[in-house]
Amino acid sequence: MLTDMNKARRHTLLRFNQAIPLLVMAILTGCSSEGEIPTYAVAGSVSLDGQPVSKARLAFMPDRANGNRGPQSFSFAxxxxxxxxxxxxxxxxxxxxDVTVMNAKGVPLGMASLPVSVAPDDSNYLYLELRSDDLQGVPDEEEEAEEDGEG
Structure with a gap:
């Protein structure tokens, strides 16, 4: 014969066992990729005055003015x-x-911004062709600190 305490434990265990499938379904639904915005791989080349750059830092900034609400991303060339x-x-x-061109030692030489477009397929090879005349100066850390009132 079951005591009141044993009945309560059994009832709690049965309710817990009934909740497990619901918990599993909730977890799996939360991990679903439905509703996610698809992302795409991009590759390319960066040249300065017709020659491949030694190094470059690339910052892909969504063009909000043209409706891109996606995330930003970064890469190195x-x-x-x-x-x-x-x-x-x-x-x-x-x-x-935003392309920051650097010499072989990683010292910034200048930067320029170029508009690009990412397509919903595998054709995303970008040719980023820069000219020396297009490069703007890159502020060094000391100049940035002075502008922020730290210098």
Whole structure:
């Protein structure tokens, strides 16, 4: 014969066992990729005055003025070549790419912004062709500190 205490434990255990399938379904639904915005891989080359750059830092900034509400992403070019993996989150649409060109030692030489577009397919190879005349100066850390009132 079951005591009141044993009945209460059994009832609680039965209710817990009934909740497990609901909990599993909730977790799996939360991990679903439905509703996620698809992202795409991008690769390309960066040249300065027709020659591949030694190094460059690339910042892909969504062009909000042209309706891109996606995330920003970053990459580095070595010997004129760069790649952004699909999982880094470039969505379809317009971007402004801030390219900071560096010498072989990684010292910034200048930067320029270029408009690019990411397509919803595998054709995303970008040719980022810069001219020395297009490069703007890159403020160094000391200048930035002075502007912020720290210098």
């Amino acid at each position: 070595h010997d004129g070549v760069f790649a952004v993996a699909e999982k880094q989150g470039l969505v379809e649409g317009a971007y402004l790419v």
